[in-house]
Amino acid sequence: MAKRPNEFTEGDLDNLKNGERAGSTAKLGEATTPVKDGIGEFEDPYEDEMESDEDVVEAETASEMDEEEDEDEAMDVDTEAYRISRPQEPLAEGEVLEADPSAFHMLHNMGTKWPCLSFDILPDHLGDNRQTYPATIYLVTGTQASKPKDNEITVMKLSGLSRMKQDPDDSEDEESDSDDDENSDAILESRHIPVSTTTNRIRTSPYSLQNNEYLTATMLETGNVNIYNVTTHFTSLESPGNPVPQSANAPLASLNMHRGVEGYAIDWSPLIPQGRLLTGDNAGKIYHTTRSDNGKFVPDSSPFTGHTSSIEELQWSPAERTVFASASADGTVKIWDVRQKNKKFVLSVDVSSSDVNVASWNPTTQHLLATGADDGVWGVWDLRTFSNAATGGNVSPVASFTWHQQPITSVEWNANDDTVVAVGSADGTVTLWNLAVEEDSEETAASGGGKSGGVGDAPDQLMFEHYCEGVREVHWVKQMPGVVVATGEKGFSVFKTISV
Known part of the structure; x- marks a missing residue:
């Protein structure tokens, strides 16, 4: 079976921007056996005469040069990067995609019985800023099973x-090539909570580790919001041998304020340790739920209203305890304050002519909000300019990228680097971007003042492109800088690239 490398790295970008292809002129999947041009094959018309040493040396040199050229061509073919978001040509029958190992520090792909629309990273007790291998990550997710009764929280x-595994020829310390960090087998362990419907979105409280209470909220296909304490399940995995009692599978709360209307948007406050939740539905309603002193979750009796279509994303401000942003299929982003008694938005900005599917509030540069839309465009907005819209002024993104050709399904800032963003798209790719990279003005002028979007016109800020079929959601692992987890139709992909 023929294989196409599919990882596109900064080295490939450099080649493309210099007018070179990231590969050879031969088509992958075709025979690439070197074809000799006759040099090195000799027919001596004077069989009784011996060739001179000089002739032999010249012939051998020519043959060696020819073989080196053929080897270079073969190597070029093997390293051609196939662009998922910009396919040069469809995959031929019998061809599959293969990751380029030299582009990664780590790469693991894990199949699951059912696809998962959403997941979250669980903070653990293994420490921050982890760089060593073998590594361990905890996740919580909800399934999209073919039958409702087969679903579960996992x-x-x-x-x-x-x-x-590193090439010994490229390693300064060859002894490290046999270390356990390269040879260990990945292990998946799981604990399950049966549920009777698909989980559209799942989020765990950012205070779970601090409070030793892993509060996990789910937006269900039925319109209910269930909140679980998965501490027992986490502890059972952290310290094997501890069984999970049946009672631990019951939700702490099952909230029905959305009255059967399906929803996808949910977010925990990053500033309220006891737990404060936002949820939004397809009718354009947003509910604010607080936790009382006795531990009960109490939603407001009336919703926040103002969107004319479904709520796709909700994001609490990382700096203001009462402020949040919403993104909607009506193409707008709105800013709200839970103290507003009339439950109306404070500011509203048109950010897309299509559905705004996802948003991410920068956790450290707190005036920046990234959004992704159905038209494949993702951008970054300076919230300090949103007040211009209230007086009829124009609001433009500080950065906007049209690289993806299909809907943006996920966007998230890197918690360890506030200039780096991970983006997932329905085109089957996870892209990593560095907004600290400035656009090459000479290059832009040479291309007529803008990027055409072709393979040779990759944005300067695009660092990496990774294949994940049907990617739904992407998250950075905060405790392991540079590590990304993505979920798609076939399961999960966990990776760390050499670019981050």
Whole structure:
């Protein structure tokens, strides 16, 4: 079976921007056996005469040069990067995509029984800023099973995540090539909570580790909001041998304020340790739920209204305890304050002519909000300019990218680097972007003042492109800088690139 490398890295970008292809002129999937041009094959018309040493040396040199050229061509073919978001040509029958190992520090792909529309990273006790291998990551997710009764909430432990095997010729310390961090087998362990419907979106409280209470909220296909305490499930994975009692599978709360209207938007406050929740539905209603002193979750009796279509994303401000942003299929982003008694938005900005599917509030540069839309465009907005819209002024993004050709399904700032963004798209790719990279003005002028979107016109800020079929959601692992987890139609992909 023929294979196409599919990872597109900064080195490939450099080649493309210099007018070179990231590969050879031969088509992958075709025979690439070197074809000799006759040099090195000799027919001596004077069989009784011996060739001179000089002739032999010249012939051998020519043959060696020819073989080196053929080897270079073969190597070029092997390293051609196939662009998922910009396919040069469809995959031929019998061709599959293969990741380029030299582009990764770590790469693991994990199949699941059912696809998962959403997941979240569970903070653990293993420490921050982890750089060593083998690595361990905890996740919580909800399934989209073919039958409602087969669905579940799953708490997972991924351990034995080893780094990519390095080429000894490229390693300064060859002894490290046999270390356990390269040879360990990845292990998946899980604990399950049965549910009777698909989980559209799932989020865990950012205070779970601090409070030793892993509060996990789910937006269900039925319109209900269920809140679970998965601490027992997490502990059972952290310390094997501890069983999970049946009673631990019951939700702490099952809220029906959305009255059967399906929804996808949900977010925990990053500033309220006891737990404060926002949920939004397809009718354009947003509910604010607080936790009382006795531990009960109490939603407001009336919703926030103002959107004319479904709420696709909700994001609490990382700096203001009462402020949040919403993104909607009506193409707008709105800013709200829960103290507003009339439950109306404070500011509203048109950010897209299509559905705004996702948004991410920068956790450290708190005036920046990233959004992604159905038309494949994702951008970054300076919230300090949103007040211009209230007086009839124009509001423009500080950055906007049209690289993806299909809907943006996920966007998230890197918690360890406030200039780096991960983007997922329905085109089957996860892209990593560095907004600290400035656009090459000479290059832009040479291309007529803008990017055409072709393979040779990749934006300067695009660092990496990774294949994940049917990617739904992408998250950075905060405790492991540079590590990304994505969920798609086939399961999960966990990776760390050499670019981040």
